[in-house]
Amino acid sequence: EAGVTQSPTHLIKTRGQQATLRCSPISGHTSVYWYQQALGLGLQFLLWYDEGEERNRGNFPPRFSGRQFPNYSSELNVNALELEDSALYLCASSPGTGRIDGYTFGSGTRLTVV
Amino acid sequence: TQLLEQSPQFLSIQEGENLTVYCNSSSVFSSLQWYRQEPGEGPVLLVTVVTGGEVKKLKRLTFQFGDARKDSSLHITAAQPGDTGLYLCAGLNSNYQLIWGAGTKLIIKP
Numbered sequence: 001e002a003g004v005t006q007s008p009t010h011l012i013k014t015r016g017q018q019a020t021l022r023c024s025p026i027s028g029h030t031s032v033y034w035y036q037q038a039l040g041l042g043l044q045f046l047l048w049y050d051e052g053e054e055r056n057r058g059n060f061p062p063r064f065s066g067r068q069f070p071n072y073s074s075e076l077n078v079n080a081l082e083l084e085d086s087a088l089y090l091c092a093s094s095p096g097t098g099r100i101d102g103y104t105f106g107s108g109t110r111l112t113v114v
Numbered sequence: 115t116q117l118l119e120q121s122p123q124f125l126s127i128q129e130g131e132n133l134t135v136y137c138n139s140s141s142v143f144s145s146l147q148w149y150r151q152e153p154g155e156g157p158v159l160l161v162t163v164v165t166g167g168e169v170k171k172l173k174r175l176t177f178q179f180g181d182a183r184k185d186s187s188l189h190i191t192a193a194q195p196g197d198t199g200l201y202l203c204a205g206l207n208s209n210y211q212l213i214w215g216a217g218t219k220l221i222i223k224p
Binding site: 004041043048090097100103104105106107108 | 120145147154155156157158159162202206209210211212214215216217
C-alpha cells in the first residue's frame, strides 16, 4: 500500500514568490493535515481538510491557504514568500474526522526561501 | 489554548543508559500518541494509548498514559544509537484535533 506522498521533495523560491506544495493521502483516507516544521523544532499545525472542506486552521497568516480535491489529494499554497517561511512542510492523512488510527505522515517538502 | 508540555527538550546520553521523556497537560485527552522522527523524514507513529493508566511496551520502549489522561511518559531501557531522533507526543482533544508537544531531541552516543 502506498504511503502519503508529497511533491516536490525540495523547493527553492525567491522572497515574494508563491509556492505550491502537493500531497496525496493513503488510499481510503479522507482527512489531510498540513504542518510546518522549522529546522530541529516541533510541528506547527497549519490546516486540516476533510471531505473537501477546511475543518480547522492554525495560527498562520492568510497567505497560507490550501484546498482538497475530490480525490482527497491536497495542495498548500504560500503566497508572498518570506525568508522565515523556510521549513519542512509535512502532510499527514487519516481515515477521517476523529480517526487518528493510521495517522500517517509523508516525508515532507523542504521549502527554502532565498 | 490547550498545551502539551514535553520535557526534556534535549537529552544526550551514553549507549546503555535509561531515560524517560514526559508529556504533561492540564487538559484531558481521549488518546495520546508518540512519534519518532529522523532528520529529513516525517514522524513515524510508535504507539497510541487510549485508556487511563494504560501501559504499552514496544521492545525496550515503555509508554504510559496517566490515570487522568492528562499526561504520558516514554521510558527507554538500555538506549541504543538507533534510538536517536526527535520524539513527539500528540494528544487528541474533544474537537478531534491533535495537540502536539514541542518534541524531545534524543542523542544516544556509542
